[in-house]
Amino acid sequence: MSFSCLWRNYAVKEGKYAGIAGDEREGGFSLGAALVAIDSWPAMLKIRNLCSRYSLDIYHVLYSIAWAMECYEKGLITKEDTGGIDLKFGNEDAVIELTHKIAHREGFGDVLANGAQKAAEKIGKGTEKYLLTIKGRECEILPQRAVYQMALCLAVCEGGPDHTRWYPPYPPNPKSIPQDLPLQFDPFKAFQVRSVEDKGRLVKWLYDSRAVLESMPTCVFIVRDTLGIDMRPWLDIYNACTGVDYSLDEFLKCGERLVNLERAYIVREGFRRKDDTLPRRELEDPIVDRHIPPIGRENLDRMLDDYYTLRGWDVNTAIPKEEKLRELDLDFVVDDLKNLK
Numbered sequence: 001m002s003f004s005c006l007w008r009n010y011a012v013k014e015g016k017y018a019g020i021a022g023d024e025r026e027g028g029f030s031l032g033a034a035l036v037a038i039d040s041w042p043a044m045l046k047i048r049n050l051c052s053r054y055s056l057d058i059y060h061v062l063y064s065i066a067w068a069m070e071c072y073e074k075g076l077i078t079k080e081d082t083g084g085i086d087l088k089f090g091n092e093d094a095v096i097e098l099t100h101k102i103a104h105r106e107g108f109g110d111v112l113a114n115g116a117q118k119a120a121e122k123i124g125k126g127t128e129k130y131l132l133t134i135k136g137r138e139c140e141i142l143p144q145r146a147v148y149q150m151a152l153c154l155a156v157c158e159g160g161p162d163h164t165r166w167y168p169p170y171p172p173n174p175k176s177i178p179q180d181l182p183l184q185f186d187p188f189k190a191f192q193v194r195s196v197e198d199k200g201r202l203v204k205w206l207y208d209s210r211a212v213l214e215s216m217p218t219c220v221f222i223v224r225d226t227l228g229i230d231m232r233p234w235l236d237i238y239n240a241c242t243g244v245d246y247s248l249d250e251f252l253k254c255g256e257r258l259v260n261l262e263r264a265y266i267v268r269e270g271f272r273r274k275d276d277t278l279p280r281r282e283l284e285d286p287i288v289d290r291h292i293p294p295i296g297r298e299n300l301d302r303m304l305d306d307y308y309t310l311r312g313w314d315v316n317t318a319i320p321k322e323e324k325l326r327e328l329d330l331d332f333v334v335d336d337l338k339n340l341k
Contacts, residue, residue: 010045017042022049031058031141035066037089047095054103060115063138065098067116068108071127081123083107132279135160135271144282145292147193152203152303155276158262166206167220168228176226182248183229196299200306211255212238257328260320263313264333267340273318276304317341 011021022045032044051058065087071077072087079086085094085108101109111119117136120128132139137160144151153166163169171191177183185201209231213223216238227233235251238244246254277283278300286293308315312324319340325333 010041012042012045015042017046020046020049022052031062034141035062036069036095038092038095040092043092043096047092047099050096050099050103054099056099056103057138059138059140061099061102062095063132064102064112064116064119065095067127067130067132068098068112068119070130071123074130076125076127077123081108081111129280132281133160134278135275137161139279143292144278145287145295148196148295148299148303149190149193149199149202149206151278151282151295151300152199152307153206155278155300155304156203156207156307158259158266158271164210164214164220166203166210168224169206172225172229176229178226178230181230181232187229196302196306199303200310203303203307204310205252207259208252208255211258212251215254215258253328257330260311260325260328260330261333263311263318264320264325264330264337267317267319268336271318273304273308273316276318 009022012018020042032038032040032047038044038047047061048058050056051061068077068082069087069089072082073089077087085097087094098109098112101107102113103109105113111122115133115136115138116131117128117133120131134154134157139154139161140163142150142154142161142163144154147169149169153163153169154161157165159165171187174187177187184205185198189195189198190202210223212231213234216234218234231248231251235246235248238251239246278295282295283297283300284294304318305315308318311320312327313320317340319337320330320333322334322338325331325337
């Protein structure tokens with residue numbers, strides 16, 4: 001076993017998967033247990049190895065198969081649909097077979113190849129109730145019901161779930177926050193995980209600051225704790241490397257400009273406030289055994305209202321307002337959005 005900042009490398013030496021080697025990255029094994037009820041490390045290493053060889057996103061594969069398994073369990077998908085594959089949770093052979101079929105677009109694999117949302121649109125019969133997608137893209141293993149800033153971050157992400165756009169959403173050690181650090185949010189309110197208070201300010205700051213950091217670029221693992229909340233060291237690096245003399249506000253405005261440009265693109269292509277949402281079950285279903293209630297549409301709407309208002313976007317449509325675009329020197333975008341509703 002070897003280690004790096006992102007993963008551990010494994011090799012299976014015995015059993016049906018002997019000879020398989022690869023890495024456990026981004027919680028690959030916990031992903032299998034949480035989504036498809038496979039708790040075998042060798043089996044998950046096999047699945048991850050297949051995804052790597054086929055250049056498949058393991059989140060896309062496992063979320064799509066997990067959705068199909070739940071629909072199969074509820075009788076909405078049958079063996080006739082799956083081509084005889086028994087899609088019971090925990091059936092590692094079925095997951096491996098479907099991974100092959102997704103890659104080759106064969107049989108039921110062809111139905112899942114474009115993701116669970118497209119599959120639900122094709123199959124119908126109420127299968128869309130069990131989707132875990134946002135803007136058509138599969139979610140990540142993140143506790144949206146339990147951490148409201150995660151919920152808002154995921155809902156407003158322009159490209160669908162992508163934690164690198166706002167990482168990390170959890171609070172730093174309070175002792176690591178310099179007392180002279182100017183912040184755009186109240187860390188004590190913003191990091192109360194099941195409260196809607198100050199979430200709009202926190203999420204706006206997370207997106208703006210990470211847009212700058214991702215442009216430099218940096219690794220998200222570096223921006224934890226002090227370097228994740230104090231942007232001044234990054235500002236010093238940026239000024240030293242470029243020769244400019246930006247203030248902290250000017251530095252963060254670069255990120256705000258990027259976020260607004262990305263938002264302008266997706267609203268031009270038809271996305272609106274209705275698309276800045278969460279899967280139905282996150283909004284409506286509790287996790288009973290953990291006593292975690294759903295977020296609720298009212299809470300999400302309140303956070304969205306705050307976020308759009310702070311952004312200078314229309315609260316009803318999520319379209320950036322003309323004055324905000326001009327403030328950010330995005331005049332060239334104005335004409336594209338002028339007649340949108």
